[in-house]
Amino acid sequence: MSDFFGEINPPQRLLMGPGPVNAHPRVLRAMSADLLGQFDPEMTAYMNEVMALYRGVFQTQNRWTFLIDGTARAGIEAALVSLIEPGSKVLIVRSGRFGLLLTEIAERLGAAYSTVDAPWGEVVPMARIREAALDYRPHVIACVHGDTSTTMAQPLEGLGELCREIGALSYVDATATLGGMAVEADKWGADIVTGGLQKCMGGPSGSAPITISDRAAEFIFSRRHTEKGIRTTDAEDGDRARIGSNYFDLAMIMDYWSDKRLNHHTEATTMLYGARECARLVLAEGLETRFERHAKAGAAMAAGARAMGLSVYGDDRYRMTNVTGIHIPAGLDDAAVRRRMREDFEIEIGTAFGPLQGKIWRIGAMGYNAMKHKVLITLGALEACLRAEGFAVTGSGVDAALEVFNG
Template sequence: MPDLDPLLFGEIDPPQRLLMGPGPVNAHPRVLRAMSADLLGQFDPEMTGYMNQVMALYRPIFGTGNRWTMLIDGTARAGIEAALVSLLQPGDVALVVNYGRFGLLLQEILTRLDVRFETVDAPWGEVVPMEAIREAALRLSPRVICTVHGDTSTTMAQPLDGIGAIAREVGALVYVDATATIGGMELSADRWGADVITGGLQKCLGGPSGSAPITVSDAAADLIFTRRHDEKGIRAADAVDGSGRRIGSNYFDLAMIMDYWSEKRLNHHTEATTMLYGARECARVTLAEGLAARYRRHKAAGAAMSAGLRAMGLTLFGSDAHRMTNVTGVFIPEGIDGERVRTAMRDHFEIEIGTAFGPLAGRIWRIGAMGYNAMKHKVLITLGALETCLRAEGASLPAGEAVPAALAAWAAVMEAA
């Protein structure tokens, strides 16, 4: 095969699409600018200073005072795997709160870790009652209760007040995957009693995928450090290993990662500098807006999207009582090819909306309004484009009703504040 002439390829110049699916979404311009800054050595005092700033910035976003609040280098799934592999070992028992695709992902990871687990389930479009979680926990006595806060596959948000009390009753820890909600819906690690929460940048925080914020309670840290086994090439002469089983992953070993982020600065890996800059700016943008104001903006965007879709004559998927504020599921009208509409949205309007998974594949679209895209005008543009594309496919819709309904819903949420 002949060598390719590099001049055949120009600079990356992607189309300026409006990403209104379940994520990723368009990154905030401030985040992209921050990521263009010069690199630093991983132990440069400026760099370690930025690491300490990131820890401080993410504590209020997680709703915690946890010392161990930091980043895992990798996509949101890297944070999930780091949490599960560091908290659980083969033969341990976990309870999974399962109400969508990402509850199934937790089960997939636990299976690969040879962890025994049971599930407490709800149909897609609903959430699991807290009493059902308690009953399962009392029966199982798990080491960890694992749940997703907002599952974009079903667009539902699992209530979590009270889950910590259940865990303490049975001597368990709580792990929460908040990839889809961090920065857009309230997280309250301390109030919930959640021991480990992980997230991602690419949804409500308005950054690119590639860094996973994480917070770890003191109780979870104590367990993790019982499994500390520093690798030979970097261990200090006075290092003391934990009494427990070595964590089953080197890269996702939270004991070593936590020591890397501590005053020890254990040389576990080279920090992803550009991603850290981006994660830092995501947090700065979030806190500068104010968490209450930011959550209200996401609530207004979700309400506007829902109202506009309903005014168009479409039917929303799932329970209104537990709908995520930042992603809305809507049934594809009967007789309409959902992929043709998505293609038309992209080709004619440069707007992307999401398809669905599993039992909902081909049945619903998932339309997001989060982070930098949870803005009134972006919701209105999306609704107008969707109405146009649906009518072009032969759908019979009320003309021009969606945008006024969305405007009214947006105003109602913002004025109520």
């Protein structure tokens, strides 16, 4: 019988959108290694290495630093389902699509919640978060560090101090910034921070790094019990609501990543190999060097866009270094430009969501793609596509970007 579909052979496309981006070749090579059994001593040694590596990536001393098997959203859901009991009061910081996602998950978990909001393209000042928290007295404060829907990075200094003052736990979604901007779990005092591989970490989607403070772990373990006594909690807090998910029950997953190695699921071996190599690459490059590389690539992208006569979206003071929003000029066909980029140059750039749909392009330069030549190629291609669609380009984006890189 003939092979109806044929072997997978995707185009060699340059992914310069808000994520996913092209994976580093070393990550792909690591993922081709042979599988091991989940309790093989070599496999559990790799698990321990992953925990140590990601402590460096998250800039934390947290013992509970490991992987959730699933996309970045699996990490988000695991954190929230394990922190939020039915009726818990949650304060959600929102200024983009992914703050709205936190709201939806909180609603599904039966939480009571309040929000502190900023218009898309802005951030919420910590003073406003503090005011809302002191008024609402939440059990959990949840926020997004870098929201790719708006390209803004939320300042988080003082979050942990505020939470300890009011007796709350904190959650930070750092999917879009981990490995590209400073994610300082200990400095922030954040109780749970989650990330993903498919953006600044330079890997494929499918594994969600997570770090959990001791105080958050203590709370989560206090929810570890069953009615029939099959699994019991070490804590005396037997009135805590049972975590409402089996797969995303962080108490059970932590037992799996502990020395006890209590079976919870079959570890995604290939993804663990990839996540391990992502972290090795980040730490070998050096965090500050890597952050500077992303910052320079993002600055070059913005300078190039402005040189061509385009305007950059959002507040420069809070822009993520790895994703740049660019206003789509009036009268220009958004889809036509992106189609030309893809079909003529094999480059993907991103459109937008919600109130920004059809109003901005989102161009990423992160992970393996936060490189001089890839930024220059993207700007050159964008200029050609803009001219082809009738936009009067005012200057050379490539020359402006080169000034940033060479300055």
